[in-house]
Amino acid sequence: MIKVRFAPSPTGFLHIGGARTALFNWMYARAQKGTFVLRIEDTDQQRSKKEFEEEILRSMKWLGFDWDELHYQSQRFDIYREHAHRLLDEGKAYKEGEAIILKMIPDQEIKIYDLIRDEITFDSSDLKDQVLMKSDGSPAYSFCCVVDDALMEISHVIRGEDHISNTPKQIMIYNALGWKVPKYAHLPLIMGEDGSRLSKRNGAVAVSDYKNQGFIAESLVNYLMLLGWSPGNNQEKTTLEAAVKKFSIKKVNKAAAIFSMEKLRWLNNQYFKEMKTDQLIEILKENLQERKVDMNLVDDAQFRELVDLYKGRLATLNDFYDWTDFAFVSDVKISDELKSKYLAAEKCEILKKLADALAGVGQFDASTAESVFKQTVESSGHTSKDYIHPVRVALTGKEVGPSLFHIMSILGKDKTVSRLNHVSI
RNA sequence: GACCCCAUCGUCUAGCCUGGUUAGGACUCUAGCUUUUCAAGCUAGCAGCGCGGGUUCAAAUCCCGCUGGGGUCGCCA
Secondary structure, eight states: OEEEEEOOTTTTTBBBHHHHHHHHHHHHHHHHOEEEEEEEOOOTTTOOHHHHHHHHHHHHHTOOOOOSSEEGGOOOHHHHHHHHHHHHHHHSEEEETTTTOOOOOOOOOEEEEEEEEEHHHHHGGOOOOEEOOTSSBBOOOOHHHHHHHHHHHHEEEEEEGGGGGGGGHHHHHHHTTTOOOOEEEHHHHHEEEEESOOOOGGGBBHHHHHTTTTHHHHHHHHHHHHSOOOOOOOOOOOOOHHHHHHHOOOSSSOOOOOHHHHHHHHHHHHHHHOOHHHHHHHHHHHHHTTOOOOOOTTTTHHHHHHHHHHHHGGGGGHHHHHHHHHGSSOOOOOOOOHHHHHHOOOHHHHHHHHHHHHHHHHHHOHHHHHHHHHHHHHHHTOOHHHHHHHHHHHHHHOOOOOOHHHHHHHHOOOHHHHHHHHHOO
């Protein structure tokens, strides 16, 4: 029976490396029809915070990693104490003040069986005696880790590569307790863009940061699984369900991977493009609500048109409002820079003519807007090309964007006409 | 420094186990097409087996060394 665990410490938010460790544990459990345990390692009373714990659980749910069991180490202090005292009684550990410390036995060859790296060998002579219980009566990390993994019958310990050197110490603890050592899989680390350790300096680290930036869980999870693993067949975009079917821990890479925000953005955009408009509308509205955007000036039909028009260029959900903010307000703000670049007096005159012409139109849609635009501009002796940009700036406050005439249509006759009329400098 | 891990385009990777590929895909980048701009899309292109020794008819693939990168060395987890 396969049983794995993800064991975060609530001394900070769930970070991207932790999320990947959780993902591989979760995929392994689901692929093997095993059990996935979530264990909160809150032994450090000072640094552990309830808000971090809640955030970790929230992020786990958001990512779609459901767990079968949930444990808190803070509720298991009696168990750790009991086993530490047993080792004391057996003479395998000694006291130093109030602390209980395990004696290391020298000259032992310690072999770790790692699913990803095969055998790793250590010499116990290189190890220092290990603190089991600290002077303040709380258990030390390696000790509770071993006690819990053994008692919870964890079959495979899947964790980051940074734990490789903890493993021989923990094996000495297993041996002292007379317990069976689990199998291991040490995942390669995720590095920042500059090749150094992932930190706030070289990008977002918390899963919640990615959510706040407008990444969706599906693409973040998809991207994370690509770091150190491949679904095969040159496939990259995949679902968790499909990935689980193909997942093999032995196929996980050994080398550290650099996190590429650029590729994540690309993947996120792929998800938007293939998403049903209704679903995208729903999550975009949620996003706008979170950002406290007033949506009263845009009705459902307009919103849908905006989504269809802009979804191709969204790397994140947040991009949507950055592109379409002009539609949610009664008047656009146009920077002085764009005004002087596109809205000189003679341009504004034509824009006013265009406004008048558009005002007289009965059926206001993209194709009539386009023909009126061309007629007006060309009859004044100008080319369409010269006026596309000024009009776009007048209507949206931006110099780039999708089809101008569709924007007019979404904005509606009144707003289009009034914005063209009020651009005078 | 000691111990340990690792090494295919700039980046993520397939191939390595079970030697024989024009070393494949993706992101980025470049060019062209498309286009009212940008983005997207389509097409084409640039770019890689860290180095040195073996083993072998044949090495990205197996072995050794070197170099380079990373991790750990807390009564933090």
